[in-house]
Every structure is written in C-alpha cells, then in structure tokens.
Amino acid sequence: MKRKISILGSTGSIGRQALEVIEKLNDKFEIIALTGGNNTELLNEQIKKFRPKYAYAANYKEVIGAEYATLEEICSNKENDIILVAVSGRIGLKPTITAINNGIDIALANKETLVMAGDIVMPMAKELGVKIIPVDSEHCAIHQCIKDIAQVDKLIITASGGPFLHKSIEEMKNATVEQALAHPRWNMGKKITVDSATLMNKGLEVIEAHHLFNMDYDKIEVVVHPQSIVHSAIEYVDGSVIAQLGLPSMHIPIQYAITYPDRFEGIKSKSFSFSQIARLDFEEPDWDKFKALKIAYQAGKTGGSATVCLNAANEEAVFAFLQGKIKLFDIISTVEAMMEKHNVIKNPSIEEIFSIDEDIRARSRELFVHI
Numbered sequence: 001m002k003r004k005i006s007i008l009g010s011t012g013s014i015g016r017q018a019l020e021v022i023e024k025l026n027d028k029f030e031i032i033a034l035t036g037g038n039n040t041e042l043l044n045e046q047i048k049k050f051r052p053k054y055a056y057a058a059n060y061k062e063v064i065g066a067e068y069a070t071l072e073e074i075c076s077n078k079e080n081d082i083i084l085v086a087v088s089g090r091i092g093l094k095p096t097i098t099a100i101n102n103g104i105d106i107a108l109a110n111k112e113t114l115v116m117a118g119d120i121v122m123p124m125a126k127e128l129g130v131k132i133i134p135v136d137s138e139h140c141a142i143h144q145c146i147k148d149i150a151q152v153d154k155l156i157i158t159a160s161g162g163p164f165l166h167k168s169i170e171e172m173k174n175a176t177v178e179q180a181l182a183h184p185r186w187n188m189g190k191k192i193t194v195d196s197a198t199l200m201n202k203g204l205e206v207i208e209a210h211h212l213f214n215m216d217y218d219k220i221e222v223v224v225h226p227q228s229i230v231h232s233a234i235e236y237v238d239g240s241v242i243a244q245l246g247l248p249s250m251h252i253p254i255q256y257a258i259t260y261p262d263r264f265e266g267i268k269s270k271s272f273s274f275s276q277i278a279r280l281d282f283e284e285p286d287w288d289k290f291k292a293l294k295i296a297y298q299a300g301k302t303g304g305s306a307t308v309c310l311n312a313a314n315e316e317a318v319f320a321f322l323q324g325k326i327k328l329f330d331i332i333s334t335v336e337a338m339m340e341k342h343n344v345i346k347n348p349s350i351e352e353i354f355s356i357d358e359d360i361r362a363r364s365r366e367l368f369v370h371i
Contacts, residue, residue: 009086011036107257109135118211140253141231141244158225203296312360313338
C-alpha cells in the first residue's frame, strides 16, 4: 500500500527535494496535502503535478486544483501516515503538536519545534506512540547509527564550518549577505544558511539532539568536518565509534525519514566512492570566532524558556541581517543582549512559549534601531 503523506513547506528547499524523492518513488506515496508560503506560483505548479487532495497557501485562501485546508485541518487529517514538517521557524510548532495529538508520525525538518518546546513535544509523542524521525542530516545520521541508546556514551555532530571556516574574525565582522549565503557544501534556505555561517545552526542542532535522543549536553560534541561526508557519529560505552557517511545531499536523509524503517533505491543511490573522496578532515570549532555555538550550549543547559529566547532573538536578527539592517556579528550581540535580560521560566506552557517568543522578537527589533 502507498504511504500517505502531507508536506508542510513544499515550496521550500526541503519540500522541493522531498517531492523529487517522492517522484522517484512514485509507486510508494500518495500525497494528501501540500502547503506553501508566498510562492503560490510554485505551489500551484506542484498541485498540478502531484495532485494532492488538499492545499494551503499562507498568503491567500484559494488554491488551484485542490481543496483549501488550513494547517490545523491538514494535521488533524488521520488519512496521513506521516507528515513532513519542512516549514522554517516557529510556524512548525503548532502543526506538529496537532499531528502528534492525532497519532500521525512526523518527519521533522523544523529545528524550532524542539528548540522551543522539546520538553513538551517529545514526551507527548512518546505517550501517544508517535514516531518523530529527524530529517536533518546530522540527526538522521545519529538515528541510523543507534541500536540501543542506553549503550551510547556520546553523540558526535559534524559541522562543515560554513563559508567562514578559514576566514578571520575581522573578515566575518565585515561579511556581506552574499558572502554569508555562499555555503561551500549545502544548498539550503537563506535563514539556515546564515545560521550555518555563524554556527548557530549547529548550536540549535545540539539542542535538538538533546531532546531527540535524551542525551546530556556534556555528552554531545561538535566537530568541524569540511568535506561534509561524515554526517555524524556515536560513541558507545565500550569505545566503539559508528558513523554514517554519504554525499552532502539532503535527498538521502529526506528519503530515509519518509520511508523509515524501509529503504529503497533513490536519487543518490550507488553514488558514493571512498577513492574519490580521498580524505576526511576533522577539527575542533573555533569557539571565539563561532561564539553562537557556545551561547546555544549555555541556553540548552539552562533549559526552560532560555532556548525560546535564543531562537527568537537569533531568528529576528538573521532576518535583519538579510535585509541589510545589521552586520553578521550583530546577530550574536543581539542574542547575547536578549539572553542576559531574559528571566527564565523553567517549565513554560505552550501559551507561555509563544508569549515569550513574541516578546523577545519585539524587543530584538527595537534593539536593531540602535545598532
């Protein structure tokens, strides 16, 4: 039988690649719904090609060729076997919770869901027997390596180092938007690409890994690996290390997440060659240059609403940088300023999480005026 799937964020980078995977495996999936943001032209093209039953567009209430449905309605539809949450930012949290409450498995490509509310989402999924399969290449790699989490002593998350790995702090301070978006390995959306340039993306992944695998922060290590071939690794209590390798293509982890636990020949199958890779390099992150990583670890260890504050301040600052309002390093100073002033709530409710998120965003925007 075909697996029934909805894709939230089908017009984004992950969503588009997911549809390429599904097209390759066209006999294994039925698309229930597609949703997009402002790119309604592309969404309508996707609807025409893949013929979902339902569709949602963020900026208007009509779609061509499918029945209009809200995110809430889509994620409440128990026709779905799995929902790929590929939207960016806080918008992914409520639909994910709705899907979990309806017993629908999640392929999660939205970091913010667990960064903002991991202490709520993961226990809820466990209680209701819902699988949350990570789509990020790093967490997907860890998921593939783990057989028994109780025997794992350490998670090792790799980072490419982004476009500024071999640049000085001064060069980073004066970096243009174009330079920050020139990622050497991955083709991603603008927000996540800027996060990769500051290594905040890796900090958010550390927080996400903590929740996904119930691992202490002191047992999650980040290592810079410029080739992006080793996507992550785990170390067992006996000292054995198991890593997952592959070409830097999101098609592979997307396919794994939506077909789990099965595997099929896909777009990138049989394309890996050790002899062509030739070498693999690893190094410790430069904690002074990539201060965002250190701040994220601190927020994670603090817990509670600290990670909500971290995420909101960073997201607003990244948007401001992309609009040319602030410089790259102002992203970090904004996050630091918001974190210093934030009064942490240890166990915030969903309502409190969204209230804190709104407050931090508003105060961050006020700060940009004075930078």
